Amino acid sequence: MCSISHGAEIEGRQQAIWAIDALRHYVPGFEQVRLRSFGMTLGARESRKIEGKVRVDKEHVLNQGRCADSIGIFPEFIDGSGYLILPTTGRYYQIPYGCLVPKGVENLIVAGRCVSADVIAHTTMRNMMCCAVTGQGAGTAAALSAQLDQGFSDLDMAKLQATLKDQGVRID
Template sequence: PQGGFACDFGSTAVVWGPGSRPIVGNDADQLAAAEVEARLSVYADFARKQAEHPELADAVLLETPPLLGVRQTRFVEGEYKLTAEDAIQGRRFEDVVAISSCPIIAYYGYRRYLEHEGYDIPYRCLVPQKVENLLVAGRCISSEQQPYESHRAMAPIMAIGQAAGTAAALACRQKVSPRKLDVGLLQQTLAHQGAELRR
């Protein structure tokens, strides 16, 4: 978020922020420029906080991350594209492999909290349209921007990763491409592993 926020660990504080301007996350020139801007911004923000808060006069900046955290770049075009309506309405799918109930976040603005128990992430979002023997997991699954802001959080990302890894193992065992995998078997295996699929 703009301005950042902090966690206090006794004599050390970890600060997230200040935010960076939007860039194309897979453009090397934009990334390099944003790295420089972000570091200058951190030092300026630190100096401003010291000027505003006398108790920070002896504080020192210990370190900054080695790289800028890129939130998103590309999404795969999958067998199904998760839509904003799917997330907002709490849509359920027969081929569910993960669930997200995290709010939809509009950086740097408001959070739209979901008014239901969550929405399903279908297996088809992990299966690219025109590439065989490939599954995707994490932030790049087939999705519109709004649901991405929800399912990019840690809990759904872990569930999506578990589904993709399990699907890959099953596809190898069954000697089929991920596209032809029996989704019922995948769901049964995930449920046996403790995954919550609301089935």
């Protein structure tokens, strides 16, 4: 078990160095960037995910997916499962509210790395910055749900989006 962990740590550090090198060579302003430190140990990047009313997939992320129930946006940033796309192009996708709401379960909403997404889409949605977007969407939805006495599946999407916009969230 130790050799597997050790090998994964070596591989992860090598990939970080390659990413820094790519930033230096291809992104204006990053010519002098340097890595200050690595994390002490490996961490879990994936955990259990819900089966949501909407499942974000690879095509949605890679083709700047748009949706009527957007709760925020996130750049096309994929770092895993054989992909490395750095957020340097200005391309982004909308995050659908439906990926936070589990099928067949009432009074539950999720955020973070357990949202409904396929393997490739999950490599971007598990990112801490994207988790912040889904967290704000879920928290705002929970407050509105209680205030309006509406379940998560029936929540007034226009009110949720207006509230998020009032908070400064870019949803489109």
